[in-house]
Amino acid sequence: MDEEPRNVKDLLVEAKDASELMVDLAYAAVFFDEEKLAQEVERLEERMVEHLRRLRTMAMLAARSPEDAEGMAGVLWIADAIEQIGDAASDIARVVAVHLGLPDALRRDLRHADEMTARVKVREDAAVIGRSLRDLSLPTETGMWVMAIRSGTEWEFDPGPDDVLSEGDVLLARGPEEGVNLLRQLAGAPPLPEPPGEDAPPLSELDRAVDILVELKDLSEATVGLAYSSLLFNNRAxxxxxxxxxxxxxxxxxxxxxxxxxxxxxxxxxxxxxxxxRLASASESMCDAARDMTWYVEHGEPLHPVVQMALEETEETSAETVVEAGTPADGRTLRDLRLETETGMFVLAVQRGPRWIYRPRGPFMLRDGDRLIAVGPEDGAEELDALCRVAPSPAEVG
Structure with a gap:
């Protein structure tokens, strides 16, 4: 399904996709007590370890002199940070895999606090077999977005509309709780069992614990994603x-x-x-590793030429804006605004109050006060501002 990465750039992109998915799946495994999701994290970690081994090998082979070796330290620095992110995600998933404690009452609230991440295996004679994602229109029909497909030991991250599903494929999808059983039905899988009923008195301030966990999940996804983006765009902001x-x-x-x-x-x-x-400690470790990854970019330190070629500067820039009340963006979805088509800008993350939404999708509706971080051409940043901010009056312009 997918081709093996052949160079440093491909390996970095592969590591980016895998680690972002590991973060999502690890938290979902804990939130929904899903051992099979935890197992998928383990599979991804094994794949990542192999790719990091190749990345380190390429880095050492590229060093032709002591000066080269010193410059290659940046590559190995990045590889270590990636490995730490993977280790932290695995630690979170092990909360489920080794049955560490988590209050049932807290899980019940988490189940309704956020979108669900689901693992669905395509069964024999399922309605989706032989059909493309475009043909199935899963986001429209079920509300679920397929983040990755595993076929045996091969992975397809962020699959496209032309990807065709086969018997035995494992779909990793995200969306509303009610969409999960719709997707399972299409894949020929039985519905999810009902969550267990309450059999213990609720703990005090349970809502606050739920809020912290949801924010940790969102923040970890955004931190890892933005760290990789800062590398790919060599962007200090x-x-x-x-x-x-x-x-x-x-x-x-x-x-x-x-x-x-x-x-x-x-x-x-x-x-x-x-x-x-365990979850609190691993989440902080993950964010620490993401911060470490950005050190060279943040301090303007040059990387080895082989890395500079892999992460060569593009004509894109990062932009930040805030949605103001009454503007064209206020109360409209990303799909309605057609931001990528109309402005060339891709929204990396949205901050809404204390929460972060990383890589929001088409149905995501913008609201007054949302802070957007996007990448794209410089002129696109001005067009994005025009959609999100109130135009200054002629007197203010003068």
Whole structure:
């Protein structure tokens, strides 16, 4: 299905796609207590380890002199950061894989707090077999967006409309809870079992714990994604955003640990809270690794020429804007605005209050106060501003 990466650039893109998916799947495994999602994280980690081995080998082979070897330190620095992100995602997934504790009441609230990430295997005689994603129109028919397809040991990240589904394919999709069973029905899979009922008194301030976990998930996705983007675009502004997000992760880590300590006396079994401590620590480690990845970009340090070729500067730039009330963007979806077509700008992330939404999709509706981070041509940034901000009056212009 996919071709093996052949050079440093391809390996970095592969690592980017894999680690972003690992972050999403790891949190989803915890939120929805899905061991099969945790297993997919393990598979992705094995693949990533092999690609990082090749990346390190290429880096060493490219060093022709002591000066080259010193310059290649940047490549190895990036590889180490990628590995740390993968390790942190695996640590989160192991909360489920090794049955560390997590309160059932908290999971019940998490199940409804965010979009679901689902793993669906295409069964024999399923309606989707032999049909392309374009033909199936899954986002329209089910609300679910396919993030990746695994066929045996091969992966297709961010599959396109012409990808055709086959029996045995494993779909990793994201969308509303009600869309999961619709997708499972099309894939010939049985519906999800109902979540267990409540059999223990609720813990105090449970809503705050849910809020922290959801924010940690969103923030981790945004931090990892923006770190890679800062490398791919060699953009210091994006690297600075990663630093700000990493600082926020420290605060959330402290808050979640504090909540666990306060909740322990009320818990039926304090051991049920162990998973939260693991999750808080791994989330912060992930954000720390993403911050480390951006060091060379943030400090304007040159990378080795082989990396500069792989991550060569494009004509694209990053842009930041805030949606203001009454503007064309306020209350409209990204699909309606056709931002990529009309402005050439691709929205990397949206900050809404304390929450971050990384790579928002077409149905995502913008609201007054949303902060957008996008990449694209310089003139596209001005057009994006025109859609999101109130035009100055003639007096202000004068």
């Amino acid at each position: 994006l690297a600075a955003e990663v630093g700000a997000l990493e600082a926020r992760s420290d605060i959330l880590h402290d808050e979640l640990e504090s909540w666990v300590l306060r909740a322990a006396p009320e818990a039926r079994d304090p051991d049920e809270l162990r998973g939260l401590l």
